[in-house]
Amino acid sequence: MELLWEISIIVIKIVVVVSVVMFHVAYATYFERKVIGRMQMRMGPKEVGPLGILQPVADGIKSFFKEDIIPLNSDKPVFYLAPVISIMAAMSALAVIPFFDGFIISNINLGILFILAMSSLGAYGIVLAGWASNSKYAFLGGLRSAAQVISYEVSLGLSLVGVMLLAGSFNLNDIVEAQSSSVFGFYAIPQILGFFVFIVSAVAETNRPPFDLPEAESELVAGYFAEYSGFRFALFMAAEYIGMIIMSSLAVLCFLGGWTVPYYVLYLFPFLGAVPGVVWFILKLYACIFFYYWIRATLPRFRYDQLMALGWKLLIPLSLLNILITGIAKLII
Amino acid sequence: MEEYVKIVTRDRLYKDEMESLMTKFLFLEIVRGMRLTLKTMFKKPVTRRYPKEKRQAKPGFRGLHALVRNPETGNAKCVGCGLCAAMCPSKCIYIYTREGDNHEKVVERYEIEVLRCVYCSLCVEACPFQAIALTETYDYAAFSKQELFYTKDRLLKNWDDFMTEEKKKRYFESFWGPKTSFFRENESQATFKGKS
Numbered sequence: 001m002e003l004l005w006e007i008s009i010i011v012i013k014i015v016v017v018v019s020v021v022m023f024h025v026a027y028a029t030y031f032e033r034k035v036i037g038r039m040q041m042r043m044g045p046k047e048v049g050p051l052g053i054l055q056p057v058a059d060g061i062k063s064f065f066k067e068d069i070i071p072l073n074s075d076k077p078v079f080y081l082a083p084v085i086s087i088m089a090a091m092s093a094l095a096v097i098p099f100f101d102g103f104i105i106s107n108i109n110l111g112i113l114f115i116l117a118m119s120s121l122g123a124y125g126i127v128l129a130g131w132a133s134n135s136k137y138a139f140l141g142g143l144r145s146a147a148q149v150i151s152y153e154v155s156l157g158l159s160l161v162g163v164m165l166l167a168g169s170f171n172l173n174d175i176v177e178a179q180s181s182s183v184f185g186f187y188a189i190p191q192i193l194g195f196f197v198f199i200v201s202a203v204a205e206t207n208r209p210p211f212d213l214p215e216a217e218s219e220l221v222a223g224y225f226a227e228y229s230g231f232r233f234a235l236f237m238a239a240e241y242i243g244m245i246i247m248s249s250l251a252v253l254c255f256l257g258g259w260t261v262p263y264y265v266l267y268l269f270p271f272l273g274a275v276p277g278v279v280w281f282i283l284k285l286y287a288c289i290f291f292y293y294w295i296r297a298t299l300p301r302f303r304y305d306q307l308m309a310l311g312w313k314l315l316i317p318l319s320l321l322n323i324l325i326t327g328i329a330k331l332i333i
Numbered sequence: 334m335e336e337y338v339k340i341v342t343r344d345r346l347y348k349d350e351m352e353s354l355m356t357k358f359l360f361l362e363i364v365r366g367m368r369l370t371l372k373t374m375f376k377k378p379v380t381r382r383y384p385k386e387k388r389q390a391k392p393g394f395r396g397l398h399a400l401v402r403n404p405e406t407g408n409a410k411c412v413g414c415g416l417c418a419a420m421c422p423s424k425c426i427y428i429y430t431r432e433g434d435n436h437e438k439v440v441e442r443y444e445i446e447v448l449r450c451v452y453c454s455l456c457v458e459a460c461p462f463q464a465i466a467l468t469e470t471y472d473y474a475a476f477s478k479q480e481l482f483y484t485k486d487r488l489l490k491n492w493d494d495f496m497t498e499e500k501k502k503r504y505f506e507s508f509w510g511p512k513t514s515f516f517r518e519n520e521s522q523a524t525f526k527g528k529s
Contacts, residue, residue, distance in 0.1 A: 294370065
C-alpha cells in the first residue's frame with residue numbers, strides 16, 4: 001500500500017511536469033516567432049485567434065494530420081526509432097530537475113551527470129535520423145551534429161565542475177541550497193567564467209542559432225530532419241525545445257540560484273519573500289529562454305571550422321582555467 | 334627586389350590596442366548588436382497586412398485593363414482600328430470587327446488575355462481615341478485561366494467599376510494624354526470623319 005501510494009504520487013508528478021513542459025514547448029515556439037518577428041520589425045503570427053495566440057494549437061493539429069512521408073530507400077527501423085530516441089532523451093532529463101523546493105520527480109544524487117548524459121544521448125537521435133534518411137543533407141546534418149555535440153559536451157561538463165566544487169555536490173537540490181547560503185546568493189558572479197562557457201556551450205549543445213549547423217537552412221535544407229514530416233518532425237521540434245528548456249533550467253539551477261532569491265534582495269524588499277519559489281524559477285527560466293531567442297535574432301551562423309575552433313581553443317581552456325581558479329580559491333578559503 | 338608601395342589601406346577599427354583588446358574580450362560588438370535588436374523589438378513593425386489593409390495605388394499605376402465607355406452612346410469608344418493590338422509586345426489583344434447594317438465598322442469582339450499582358454501600357458499610348466486604359470486596381474486574382482480572359486463586356490464593366498470621371502481625366506491628361514493630342518487635324522486636310 002505504501003509503495004502504491006508512492007508510485008501514484010510519482011505518476012501524478014510526471015503527468016504534471018510533462019503537461020506543463022509540453023504546454024511551454026508549444027508556447028515557446030509561439031513566443032520565439034513573436035519575439036524574433038518583432039526584433040526584425042515583423043509581426044510574427046497574428047491570424048489564428050486573438051494576436052495569433054492559437055497558432056501553436058493550429059501547428060499541432062497540422063502536424064498530426066500531415067502526410068507521414070517515409071523515403072523509399074531509408075533504413076526503416078532506424079528511421080522510426082530516431083525521433084523516439086530524441087524525445088526520450090530530452091524528456092527523461094526532466095525527471096531530475098527540481099522546479100521548486102521539494103518538487104522533483106526523482107531526487108538522485110547524480111542529477112547534473114544524468115542531465116549531461118541524457119543531452120548526449122539526444123545526439124544519437126540526430127545522428128541516427130541523419131543516417132537513416134539516406135539523404136546527403138540529412139547525413140551531413142547528422143555528422144555535424146555529432147561532432148558539435150561531442151566537442152561542446154566537454155566544455156559544458158567542465159563549466160559545471162566549478163559549480164560542483166563550490167557546492168560540493170552533484171545533487172541539484174543541494175546545489176541550489178548551497179547557492180542561497182553563499183556570499184552572492186547565486187553562482188553566476190563567482191563562477192562568471194564558468195557561466196559564460198556554460199551559456200555558449202548550452203546554445204551549441206541544443207543546436208540553436210548561432211550554432212545551428214546541423215539544421216542550417218541555407219546549406220542543408222533542414223539538416224538532419226530534412227526527410228521527416230508530420231508528427232515525427234514535430235517530435236524532433238519538441239525535443240529541441242525541451243532541450244532548450246532543460247539547458248535553461250540547468251543554468252537557472254546551477255548559476256542563477258534556482259527557486260531562491262538572494263538574501264540581500266530579501267533584506268531590501270522583505271515582501272518578496274511571500275512570492276512562491278516556482279515563480280522565481282519560471283521567471284529566471286523565461287529570461288534564459290528569451291536570451292536564446294535574442295541571440296538567435298542577433299547573430300549570424302558560425303562557420304563549421306569557427307565553431308570547432310571556438311569550442312576546442314577557447315571554451316575548453318577557459319573552463320579548465322575556471323576549474324583551476326575555483327579549486328585554488330576553495331583550498332585557500 | 335622592388336619595394337612595394339602599400340596602396341590598400343584599412344580603416345582603423347579601434348583607437349588603440351586597449352580598445353581593441355576590450356572589444357575582443359568583452360564581446361562589445363556582440364553586445365552592440367544585441368542592444369540594436371532589443372531596441373528594434375519595441376519599434377513599430379513595418380508589416381502591411383495585405384488582404385486586410387490595402388494600399389491605394391499611386392497615380393499612374395498600370396493595373397487592370399478597361400475599355401472606355403462613351404457616355405453619350407453608352408457603348409465602347411473603341412473603333413476597332415487595331416493599333417493597340419499591333420503595338421502590343423506580348424500580342425495579347427484580339428480584335429474582331431465586321432461591317433454593320435449601315436456599312437459602319439462594328440467591333441464585334443475585343444478580348445485581352447490578361448495573363449500574357451506585361452502592363453507596358455503601349456496600347457493606351459497607341460490608341461488615337463483614348464479608348465483603352467489601365468486602371469489602378471491590382472487585386473483581381475482568379476482561380477482559372479478562363480476568368481482572366483477578359484471579353485468586351487467585362488472590360489467595359491471594369492471601366493464602370495474603377496474609373497470615375499476625375500480619375501479618367503487625370504490619367505489621360507497627366508500620363509497618357511499628350512501623345513494623342515499631338516495628332517491634331519489640319520483644317521485644310523480632307524479627313525475621314527465617319528458617319529456619326
